[in-house]
Each structure stands twice: as C-alpha cells, then as structure tokens.
Amino acid sequence: MPPIDSSTAQLILWAAFGYLIGSIPFGLILANVMGLGNLRNIGSGNIGATNVLRTGNKRAAALTLIFDAAKGGVAVLLARALAGEDAAQIAALAAFLGHCFPVWLGFKGGKGVATFLGLWLALDWRVGVACCLTWLVTALIWRISSLAALMAAAMSTIWIMVLTESPTFGLGVILTLLVYWRHSANIARIKAGTEPKIGQS
Numbered sequence: 001m002p003p004i005d006s007s008t009a010q011l012i013l014w015a016a017f018g019y020l021i022g023s024i025p026f027g028l029i030l031a032n033v034m035g036l037g038n039l040r041n042i043g044s045g046n047i048g049a050t051n052v053l054r055t056g057n058k059r060a061a062a063l064t065l066i067f068d069a070a071k072g073g074v075a076v077l078l079a080r081a082l083a084g085e086d087a088a089q090i091a092a093l094a095a096f097l098g099h100c101f102p103v104w105l106g107f108k109g110g111k112g113v114a115t116f117l118g119l120w121l122a123l124d125w126r127v128g129v130a131c132c133l134t135w136l137v138t139a140l141i142w143r144i145s146s147l148a149a150l151m152a153a154a155m156s157t158i159w160i161m162v163l164t165e166s167p168t169f170g171l172g173v174i175l176t177l178l179v180y181w182r183h184s185a186n187i188a189r190i191k192a193g194t195e196p197k198i199g200q201s
Contacts, residue, residue, distance in 0.1 A: 002085040002167045010083050011090050018075040018091035022098025022115060025105060026067035027052050030060050048110035050145045050198070068110070069118030071095060076122035089171050092119040096175060100182055111182040113149040116175060120156065124166055130159040143197040146186035153179035 006014075027047040031039040036055040039047055043054035049068065053061035072095045079091035099115040101107040117135065121128030131152045138148035157172040180187070189195035 001170045002089065004086050006083050006087050011087060014075075014079045014083055014087040014091045015094040018079065018094030019098040021071045021075050022095030023102035023104060023109070024067075024071060024098075025102060025109065026071070027064045027110065028105075030064055030067075031055065034060050036060060046110055047105070049114055053198070065114050068099065068114035069121070071099070072115040072117075072119030073122035076119050080122075085167075088123065089168065092123055093171060093174065095119060096178065100178070111146075111149070112179060113145075113152075116149075116153065116179060123168055123171075124160075124164050126163040127156060127159045127168070127172075130163060131156050134159075139198060144190065144195055145198050146183050146195060147190055149179060150183055150187070 004011075025047045027049065028039050031037060031042075031052060034057060036042075036052070036057055039045070039051060039055075043051045045051070049061045049065035052064045055061075072092065075091040075095040076088045080088035096112050096115050096119065098109075100109045100112045102109040113135075117128060117132055120131050134155045135148040135152040138151040139145060142148070153176045156176055157169060160166070160169050160172045186195055
C-alpha cells in the first residue's frame with residue numbers, strides 16, 4: 001500500500017465515489033435499451049459482458065466490456081488527480097466491490113473482470129496491458145472466459161512484481177482473491193469440464 005497522505009474523510013469520500021460508479025450495471029442498462037430482454041433471465045443471469053454476449057448481440061457485449069472497464073479506470077484516475085495514490089487504490093477496490101455487490105441490485109452484481117482490467121490499466125498501464133494480454137491469450141487457447149479471468153487475476157501480482165516498483169502488491173492480492181471468490185462456481189465447472197465456452201449458450 002502507498003503512504004496514507006489523505007485524510008480519513010477524503011478516503012471515505014473516494015471509497016463512496018468508487019463504489020457508486022462501480023455499481024452502475026451497464027450490462028443490464030444496455031440490454032434494456034437495446035431490447036435484448038432481462039439479462040437476469042438470460043444465460044447465467046450475470047450482468048457482465050460475457051453474459052451479454054449470450055444474447056447474440058456482439059455490439060452490446062463490447063459496449064458492456066468497455067463501460068465496465070471504464071468505470072474502474074475513471075474511479076482511479078479521478079481519485080489520483082484530486083487526492084492521491086492512496087485514494088486511487090481505495091477507489092479502485094471500492095469500484096470493484098461496487099460492480100460485484102451493487103446496492104441497486106440487492107448486492108447481486110457481476111464478477112468484476114472488466115472492472116478489474118480497467119482499474120489496472122489506470123493504476124499502472126504496464127500491469128493492465130499485461131493482464132489484458134494474459135486474458136486474451138488464455139481465451140484464444142481455451143475459449144473459456146472464466147479461465148481467462150482467473151489466469152489474468154493470478155498473474156496480476158506477478159506482473160506487479162516483475163514490471164513495477166509501485167506499492168500496489170497488497171491491492172493486487174486482495175483483488176485476486178476476490179476474483180477467485182466470485183468465480184468459485186466457475187472453478188467447480190472448469191474442474192468438471194462443464195464450463196461453457198465463449199459464445200456458447
């Protein structure tokens with residue numbers, strides 16, 4: 001973690017901001033606006049880009065991916081610019097939690113992969129790009145979105161150590177554990193060989 005230079009009030013403010021922006025359910029919003037139906041009744045019922053893709057609308061899935069990543073990045077960049085690195089990391093974690101546990105949806109949100117990638121691109125672009133490439137390579141080889149997410153999360157702390165000297169390792173460990181927790185059901189299906197592949201219903 002970086003040195004705590006911001007006041008407690010500032011950190012609480014940026015935690016609240018990060019949570020609120022992270023909790024915007026872009027997948028649900030886009031599915032409704034584009035007439036794709038209730039995303040909760042489609043595929044896994046998840047609000048993320050992978051499930052939006054199961055509607056058959058690639059444009060909606062791409063937009064969901066972009067917006068879910070952007071909300072993590074925006075939280076980090078604004079907190080860093082207006083407060084500091086400590087606030088940026090607090091906002092990053094809060095945005096991830098907001099996506100996974102949005103108050104508007106009864107704390108039943110997405111799994112946070114796009115937001116995870118977006119906030120890392122903002123925290124340290126080298127780690128963010130490395131995580132994105134890890135996701136992409138894994139997805140191209142095995143065509144399983146959840147496996148790609150798990151691999152990107154697992155490698156993130158390694159990329160932090162290899163590519164940077166920034167004090168983000170602690171945050172990286174926390175985010176990785178959260179990603180794995182949110183994917184516990186996927187891990188069980190991967191082990192059983194029943195996890196759907198990308199584009200599969």
